[in-house]
Amino acid sequence: MNRTAGGDVGPPDGARGRGIETELLDGVRSRMAGRGAPPGDQELRAALRDSGRVLGSAALTDLARAARAELYGAGPLQPLLEDPRVTDVLVNAPDEIWVDRGAGLERVDLVLGTPEDVRALAVRLAAAGGQRLDDASPLVDARLPDGTRLHAVVAPVCEQGAVISLRVLRAHAFTLDELVARRALPPAWGPVLRGLVAGRANMLVSGGTGTGKTTLLAALLSLVPGDERVVCVEEARELAPDHPHVVPLTARRPNVEGAGGVELTDLVRNALRMRPDRIVLGECRGAEVREVLMALNTGHDGGLATIHANAVAVIPARLEALAALAGMGRAAVAAQAAGGLDVVLHLRRDRAGGVGRRYLAEIGRVTRTDDGELRVEVAATWDGAGEPVTGPTFEEIRSRWGTP
Numbered sequence: 504m505n506r507t508a509g510g511d512v513g514p515p516d517g518a519r520g521r522g523i524e525t526e527l528l529d530g531v532r533s534r535m536a537g538r539g540a541p542p543g544d545q546e547l548r549a550a551l552r553d554s555g556r557v558l559g560s561a562a563l564t565d566l567a568r569a570a571r572a573e574l575y576g577a578g579p580l581q582p583l584l585e586d587p588r589v590t591d592v593l594v595n596a597p598d599e600i601w602v603d604r605g606a607g608l609e610r611v612d613l614v615l616g617t618p619e620d621v622r623a624l625a626v627r628l629a630a631a632g633g634q635r636l637d638d639a640s641p642l643v644d645a646r647l648p649d650g651t652r653l654h655a656v657v658a659p660v661c662e663q664g665a666v667i668s669l670r671v672l673r674a675h676a677f678t679l680d681e682l683v684a685r686r687a688l689p690p691a692w693g694p695v696l697r698g699l700v701a702g703r704a705n706m707l708v709s710g711g712t713g714t715g716k717t718t719l720l721a722a723l724l725s726l727v728p729g730d731e732r733v734v735c736v737e738e739a740r741e742l743a744p745d746h747p748h749v750v751p752l753t754a755r756r757p758n759v760e761g762a763g764g765v766e767l768t769d770l771v772r773n774a775l776r777m778r779p780d781r782i783v784l785g786e787c788r789g790a791e792v793r794e795v796l797m798a799l800n801t802g803h804d805g806g807l808a809t810i811h812a813n814a815v816a817v818i819p820a821r822l823e824a825l826a827a828l829a830g831m832g833r834a835a836v837a838a839q840a841a842g843g844l845d846v847v848l849h850l851r852r853d854r855a856g857g858v859g860r861r862y863l864a865e866i867g868r869v870t871r872t873d874d875g876e877l878r879v880e881v882a883a884t885w886d887g888a889g890e891p892v893t894g895p896t897f898e899e900i901r902s903r904w905g906t907p
């Protein structure tokens with residue numbers, strides 16, 4: 504048995520391992536077959552009661568919970584996902600499960616049975632997200648009905664049956680004030696970000712994996728005036744800003760015959776014809792960067808996107824690499840990015856000291872050097888604790904976009 508790093512226990516008993524008998528589950532499953540939406544609590548309890556088993560009310564409650572997790576949720580992983588502190592659940596092997604509760608990864612004391620059980624769970628989760636996962640199509644990126652982001656790989660891509668990565672989606676987006684309250688940005692920067700959104704600056708939110716890019720993007724979108732039409736292009740639907748007029752467009756993988764795929768590039772191009780007031784790209788990760796830069800250079804301002812970059816200094820190289828996928832040369836990227844992008848908001852996650860806190864570490868201004876190279880000039884930095892350090896470029900940003 505594995506203990507977690509913090510000595511924490513895993514999910515409650517009863518949800519451990521496979522927890523609930525297959526026969527009982529099959530009974531409930533067949534009673535619920537043909538129903539569209541998941542059943543209510545009363546209905547599920549009735550189905551369990553009809554199994555002919557005599558159960559006390561407490562046992563029935565536990566069983567209904569486990570049955571719901573098995574049939575409609577993430578099975579034995581569901582209790583982990585329900586922990587409000589948990590942001591990620593990672594399954595590497597039946598007995599190797601990790602969670603992130605905000606202080607970095609911790610191993611959990613939970614065993615999911617055999618590698619076949621883990622594979623079966625991955626397949627079922629993928630199906631719940633409307634995708635298939637099998638030998639012919641062994642990778643999946645999907646969103647579960649409750650919003651949880653699922654990534655799963657099965658053999659032959661990985662040896663150990665399946666690798667599952669789940670990212671919990673918060674039911675409501677953090678507001679900018681909540682992010683300030685959590686010390687994800689210094690209070691003084693709140694009005695600056697509001698000014699940038701109101702002033703329709705084109706912004707790139709950057710950072711490493713899991714640093715809070717999507718979260719900050721959603722908080723910024725929640726500041727967009729309610730009378731604007733926001734078209735969000737994403738690989739898998741994740742953004743849930745608090746805004747009354749959001750049109751989400753999600754890419755689709757081709758089927759096994761290779762047909763029916765819809766690329767991010769197509770979606771960005773189509774988004775432009777949907778009378779958007781703002782174009783949002785969940786994550787720039789490929790050739791679609793060309794369409795986005797083009798849009799931002801042709802009067803579609805107020806655009807927002809995230810990009811994966813571990814430091815502000817590598818953003819130009821990262822943009823060049825992505826645009827190269829679309830056949831764009833360095834000089835063209837530099838011209839388009841400097842013309843189309845205004846500001847970069849760079850996030851960092853602190854691991855030193857084991858805090859694991861996510862915060863806005865730098866504000867950058869996109870420019871070009873004298874010899875025409877793309878450059879992100881650091882306008883302000885914050886170490887996550889003390890006072891932010893700002894320079895003249897920060898004042899320029901502030902005076903240009905002001906404070907709403």
Ligand SMILES: Nc1ncnc2c1ncn2[C@@H]1O[C@H](COP(=O)(O)OP(=O)(O)OP(=O)(O)O)[C@@H](O)[C@H]1O
Pocket residue numbers: 589590591670671672673682685687710711712713714715716717718719861862
């Ligand atoms: N400031 C914060 N305080 C607490 N939790 C946060 C904060 N920012 C983000 N999170 C949580 O951290 C997790 C990762 O955040 P998010 O998805 O925004 O990161 P990301 O950088 O977009 O990740 P990825 O690289 O996978 O796209 C989410 O569960 C989110 O709710």
Ligand SMILES: [Mg+2]
Pocket residue numbers: 716717718786809
């Ligand atoms: Mg993200």
